[in-house]
């Protein structure tokens with residue numbers, strides 16, 4: 037059974053249709069990357085999966101049809117998203133950000149334990165736990181956004197261009213964390229990227245999105261072996 | 273969308289339609305004072321007042337998107353200008369109109385500068401503050417030497433000198449002195465020997481006379497708004513409302529344009545104030561409710577229901593408002609409610625006018641954010657479609673070229 | 689300078705200001721959640737205040753009536769949000785403003801339609817109560833001397849009540865999960881949704897809460913005036929929004945400080961500048977100060993600078 041199965045998903049904004057019926061799948065414990073140029077519809081895909089915008093087609097999480105579910109139900113079903121840009125609550129302290137991330141969970145002690153666990157994974161967040169999230173650096177905010185998403189104990193993590201605006205070194209660090217989470221905790225990940233080079237290394241499979249359609253998919257090796265795809269989309 | 277008839281702009285059919293509309297409107301306006309008695313005429317005057325004030329308000333709100341809940345203050349400035357000039361200094365009321373316009377214009381321009389800096393919620397609140405403070409200032413003890421303080425100014429008194437009290441004098445009937453030198457009240461209004469209104473001491477004649485003044489003021493305000501909207505300034509206004517940055521790029525001087533429009537709006541709003549002062553025969557916030565915030569809110573309601581951002585909107589809104597308020601004004605008394613409607617309104621202790629308009633206002637925001645005029649524009653296409661003249665044919669001035677450069681400026685910014 | 693007079697004016701000012709603070713708090717709660725100014729805030733409170741008068745007519749003790757009135761306020765606020773504000777906010781901020789203005793007019797008319805346009809209680813229309821129910825002892829002799837100033841129990845009671853409400857709100861915001869959700873929605877609605885927070889529920893409750901708090905303000909004002917009338921809440925709304933403006937529209941603490949400050953300014957300026965300013969202009973003074981603050985610091989004293997949504 038796959039973690040996420042999307043069949044014929046279309047979505048858009050009012051009269052503007054962006055996704056023209058896409059299919060994709062993320063297996064349990066898989067690390068999948070979606071690549072595509074600016075404006076291809078990657079963010080729209082993520083928002084549609086999380087139920088932030090209205091959508092047609094089928095979205096299944098661990099076998100449940102969640103197409104008609106509201107965003108909070110989808111979070112409860114085990115899907116967490118790190119949205120594009122700064123997905124934090126800038127006016128709230130780092131700790132409150134983390135606690136808000138655990139909003140769907142019950143029980144105080146567990147939540148606190150989890151928070152300390154993630155503060156160990158992201159030590160800089162732990163040091164700044166009482167600071168306002170808005171006062172963190174870009175990289176720290178992105179880490180906070182990921183940690184916040186993890187606080188809901190998701191089975192599937194959707195990550196929308198976490199590298200945006202970060203220095204290459206920080207991006208590498210971030211991807212390292214994601215890779216470890218995937219390997220050690222068995223977390224399924226769907227990562228959206230523009231920067232093909234970096235993402236291809238950690239992906240088990242890759243989808244290529246162009247103007248609302250999946251134009252190619254396969255393992256990293258398969259796609260980089262295909263010359264035409266490599267030249268046209270991957271840029272290396 | 274199919275329409276029943278298609279006609280060309282500027283063609284014979286279009287002109288026929290225009291002439292018919294004009295004749296109908298002018299005919300109605302001429303007919304009203306000949307047939308109606310004082311009570312109804314006073315309602316009509318009130319309607320014209322709301323139309324004028326809402327048209328003035330429409331310039332800032334409908335065309336620049338700045339919210340103002342303070343326009344009652346400008347109406348008040350007009351009323352007090354007339355009151356003070358006539359009763360204190362013995363000026364002719366005619367003279368007070370341009371003076372009131374000028375004063376309100378200057379104040380409007382001054383206010384526009386902070387207004388341009390303050391946005392959204394805060395601007396609404398600051399203009400609301402203006403509307404609230406005006407009546408307080410006007411009745412302030414320290415200004416009583418000129419405004420008459422809490423009791424206001426009677427302008428129906430013989431204007432023989434500064435601050436002469438009216439008490440003890442016989443209250444004259446016209447409330448209107450013509451010319452600084454005239455002693456006592458004007459009893460007839462003659463134009464080159466023609467006396468259209470007869471003896472102005474008769475209430476019906478007096479009301480007809482005031483009706484004409486209110487009508488001329490409303491027409492002047494309409495023409496001024498029309499002039500602005502159709503001009504280069506108007507085009508830039510619409511551009512500003514729709515996209516401030518784009519307008520700035522187009523070379524529209526934001527600050528100066530907004531200042532001019534705010535000033536003009538304030539000045540025009542003062543004119544119905546002058547009319548109200550003359551009609552009321554006295555000036556005080558209690559006597560002229562429209563110079564309090566209540567008035568400002570009514571202007572807003574009238575404008576939005578009629579249609580913000582359209583020339584005809586305030587006219588429609590004003591007419592509808594006084595019609596409904598007048599017809600339902602006595603409905604606090606259950607016996608006065610027409611039979612079928614009685615079960616719906618009998619429970620109410622007060623007339624239902626405000627309730628009806630509140631519900632209408634909310635409903636319209638959902639179905640037709642551009643008011644009745646917007647609805648009209650939307651549905652008239654089903655019946656008659658006017659094909660615009662091809663761009664660049666006749667009179668393609670640089671202003672029009674600018675207009676076409678903004679993608680959103682066609683259709684006067686109708687909702688998408 | 690007469691110290692006891694100063695003390696008395698300060699206490700009167702603070703207790704008056706605490707009512708403004710209540711309205712301001714309601715405005716801030718709504719503004720933080722949605723970015724809208726609820727023009728009908730005062731009128732929602734007025735409707736609830738009329739209800740409290742009605743409960744009093746039915747013989748319900750004032751404190752119970754107060755809680756019932758808060759309940760009425762909550763329902764009015766929550767229903768308005770769900771049926772009107774939420775759908776219209778998809779259109780434009782201007783539309784939201786006009787709808788709250790329509791609500792303002794409608795509620796005021798509704799009060800008049802139900803209860804008439806005279807001051808209540810009024811034996812002429814058959815009121816059983818002598819005066820509007822008082823939350824605290826408010827007879828002329830209910831006062832004590834403190835450092836030469838005679839201080840009314842009512843004033844102290846109101847101040848304490850407002851402090852308790854503010855304290856409870858503070859606990860709600862900062863110590864409860866729902867408060868966390870409210871702050872999260874105010875900070876970033878989209879991320880709040882992604883954290884599984886039911887933002888619609890939060891907004892509905894926010895509007896309800898704001899109107900319930902306003903209801904307390906209305907009942908307090910009714911008690912101070914000894915009656916309720918159609919114009920009771922309008923000036924309070926103005927002072928309340930002035931307080932919110934002064935404090936910064938997104939800061940609950942600022943709202944309280946702003947409310948108290950305006951109460952003080954109002955009482956001290958009209959008291960000490962009696963000759964010059966006097967009663968008529970005290971509102972003008974308060975508003976002038978606020979306009980000045982806005983021109984120097986467009987986001988208020990404690991507000992955070994951010995892009996305007998209206």
Ligand SMILES: Nc1ncnc2c1ncn2[C@@H]1O[C@H](COP(=O)(O)OP(=O)(O)O)[C@@H](O)[C@H]1O
Pocket residue numbers: 049052054072073074075076077078079080081
């Ligand atoms: N809120 C919106 N309203 C209308 N169109 C939008 C909105 N957000 C994105 N779009 C459009 O949808 C398309 C896809 O955008 P997006 O999903 O953000 O692309 P990506 O994340 O791949 O860069 C773009 O053409 C964009 O202009």
Ligand SMILES: [Mg+2]
Pocket residue numbers: 078079080120197
């Ligand atoms: Mg994107």
